[in-house]
Amino acid sequence: MAKPPASLSGQDEGSFAYLTIKDRIPQILTKVIDTLHRHKSEFFEKHGEEGMEAEKKAISLLSKLRNELQTDKPIIPLVEKFADTDIWNQYLEYHQSLLNESDGKPRWFYSPWLFVECYMYRRIHEAIIQSPPIDDFDVFKESKDQNFFESQESIIALCTYLQELVIAIEDVDENQLKNEFFKLLQISLWGNKCDLSLSGGVSSSQKTNVINSLEDLKPFILVNDMEHLWSLLTNCKKREKTSIRVDIVLDNSGFELVTDLILADFLLSSKLATEIHFYGKTIPWFVSDTTIHDFNWLIEQVKHSNHKWTSKCGVDWEKYIKMGRWVYHDHIFWTLPHEYCAMSQVAPDLYAELQKAHLILFKGDLNYRKLTGDRKWEFSVPFHEALNGFHPAPLCSIRTLKAEIQVGLQPGQGEQLTASEPNWLTTGKYGIFQYDGPL
Ligand SMILES: O=P(O)(O)OC[C@@]1(O)O[C@H](CO)[C@@H](O)[C@@H]1O
Numbered sequence: 223m224a225k226p227p228a229s230l231s232g233q234d235e236g237s238f239a240y241l242t243i244k245d246r247i248p249q250i251l252t253k254v255i256d257t258l259h260r261h262k263s264e265f266f267e268k269h270g271e272e273g274m275e276a277e278k279k280a281i282s283l284l285s286k287l288r289n290e291l292q293t294d295k296p297i298i299p300l301v302e303k304f305a306d307t308d309i310w311n312q313y314l315e316y317h318q319s320l321l322n323e324s325d326g327k328p329r330w331f332y333s334p335w336l337f338v339e340c341y342m343y344r345r346i347h348e349a350i351i352q353s354p355p356i357d358d359f360d361v362f363k364e365s366k367d368q369n370f371f372e373s374q375e376s377i378i379a380l381c382t383y384l385q386e387l388v389i390a391i392e393d394v395d396e397n398q399l400k401n402e403f404f405k406l407l408q409i410s411l412w413g414n415k416c417d418l419s420l421s422g423g424v425s426s427s428q429k430t431n432v433i434n435s436l437e438d439l440k441p442f443i444l445v446n447d448m449e450h451l452w453s454l455l456t457n458c459k460k461r462e463k464t465s466i467r468v469d470i471v472l473d474n475s476g477f478e479l480v481t482d483l484i485l486a487d488f489l490l491s492s493k494l495a496t497e498i499h500f501y502g503k504t505i506p507w508f509v510s511d512t513t514i515h516d517f518n519w520l521i522e523q524v525k526h527s528n529h530k531w532t533s534k535c536g537v538d539w540e541k542y543i544k545m546g547r548w549v550y551h552d553h554i555f556w557t558l559p560h561e562y563c564a565m566s567q568v569a570p571d572l573y574a575e576l577q578k579a580h581l582i583l584f585k586g587d588l589n590y591r592k593l594t595g596d597r598k599w600e601f602s603v604p605f606h607e608a609l610n611g612f613h614p615a616p617l618c619s620i621r622t623l624k625a626e627i628q629v630g631l632q633p634g635q636g637e638q639l640t641a642s643e644p645n646w647l648t649t650g651k652y653g654i655f656q657y658d659g660p661l
């Protein structure tokens with residue numbers, strides 16, 4: 223197989239990677255520092271003087287980090303001892319070994335963007351865990367929760383839609399069922415527009431009812447493999463009958479997570495699947511990504527809604543978890559900097575888990591970057607090739623485009639878009655359902 227192309231990186235001045243490292247990441251760091259400041263009295267109430275000292279320590283570590291970044295200092299090893307520390311430091315050494323002597327050390331604007339951006343979030347976590355007793359503070363929790371509350375109207379509309387569908391599901395014919403499946407897939411796709419790291423942590427919630435916009439948004443789906451997903455699941459149903467497992471590698475909490483849970487509920491209610499496995503992040507990640515706390519918190523909120531159909535969703539979701547029909551998994555691999563083609567080597571247990579799925583849905587932009595290695599692929603390279611050997615089970619990326627990477631387009635399609643709309647890759651306006659697996 224030919225060597226994969228070079229990584230996206232901050233070396234390319236003016237690129238989205240460059241602008242992210244130069245502007246967006248420092249902005250996120252500043253916001254984190256501000257969040258800690260604002261929680262000062264809460265830390266004092268909870269932990270007394272010690273809490274205040276911890277806040278100071280975390281802020282000084284984060285200010286140091288911001289300075290390292292802005293002056294393009296070398297990437298330094300992690301110092302604390304956490305479950306993933308050695309793997310991170312080995313990864314850093316590996317990148318060091320790739321450089322010639324004249325290149326110096328891995329640096330913020332020089333090394334692969336995927337590496338330095340993941341490293342930044344890991345260093346934020348390091349600053350927090352080095353600052354007990356506030357070492358379990360999630361610096362992004364507030365904005366994730368705010369996104370959920372600001373999206374209330376859309377959430378209620380979606381929950382109502384789902385419950386009305388579920389009541390009638392026995393009478394829905396095959397064609398209608400397919401139509402509903404496609405609708406809920408698209409809702410989950412456009413739910414990915416709402417991540418908070420793209421907006422530099424500034425609120426980005428869903429205020430309109432997305433169900434009514436689906437037809438208008440269709441032209442913006444650049445790769446649409448929804449039919450393959452339908453064939454795959456209906457064929458599984460015809461053949462296997464007993465168990466059909468769909469795994470969802472989650473992305474953002476708040477509104478996007480609701481759209482994913484609605485889809486997951488529909489898969490069970492329609493019997494297109496019999497069990498759903500979710501994967502979240504073990505540490506706060508890329509501002510809005512889902513941790514187990516966010517997952518449980520959101521279901522609890524939905525359950526206690528004073529809207530009848532919304533709370534019915536929460537009650538059902540909790541029941542699915544109790545029955546083991548919904549299973550949540552944690553794994554440190556998801557917050558490492560590795561491309562997914564390295565998973566079978568770095569996290570063979572996780573790879574083996576994913577192999578049990580009949581279909582894996584990868585939500586969001588960062589998952590796409592890791593699936594394709596965040597490299598400068600030509601737009602027309604087949605998705606299968608860009609996956610570079612990562613094929614645990616049939617899989618599909620459901621992503622709105624928020625980074626300068628896209629494969630599997632028709633010849634000339636990417637170039638045409640670039641000519642007419644220079645920012646098409648990074649605004650989240652376009653989306654894909656990109657499938658890889660047997661047809
Ligand atoms: O994975 P998500 O939530 O869809 O997007 C994460 C994201 O905002 O972070 C990166 C830049 O900071 C971009 O690649 C991408 O837009």
Ligand SMILES: [Mn+2]
Nearest residue numbers: 417474508511
């Ligand atoms: Mn995200």
